[in-house]
Amino acid sequence: MNDVIGQKPLTSTSPVADFNSSDEDSWFFDELSRDDAISTLQNQPDGTFLVRPSSTIKGDLVLCVKEGSKVSHYIINVCEENSTSIYKIGDKTFSSMKDLLNFYKQRLLDITPLVRIHSKPRVRTKYNFDGKV
Secondary structure (H helix, E strand, O other): OOOOOOOOEOOOOOOOOOOOOOOHHHHEOOOOOHHHHHHHHOOOOOOEEEEEEOOOOOOOEEEEEEEOOEEEEEEEEEEEEOOEEEEEEOOEEEOOHHHHHHHOOOEOOOOOOOOEEOOOOOOOOOOOOOOOO
């Protein structure tokens, strides 16, 4: 049972997750490609992650996680059921991305749980502006 994705619980030696799964702006990278995700996460600590749109399946998402010496990419199928989005990763189904991310705070994806979000660059302006190009 421990070989099934998401089934192995954390041990006392596992890293402690430190992120807010409700803050989509912090973990969703709307314009990031697979190659950019790899170069972004490659030198990060294990368990550092981000979520990006799938480049091959329109409407689906990809959970990118630094695991050991590689960056793993887990497809998240986004389906509509009764006008509500459902998120499927492997054989697990979640009612929200928040639930999915919280689940993998406490369970291993392959060799690591989700520990921290890769931080986005932040810009502070001197004057207010709309931010539209």
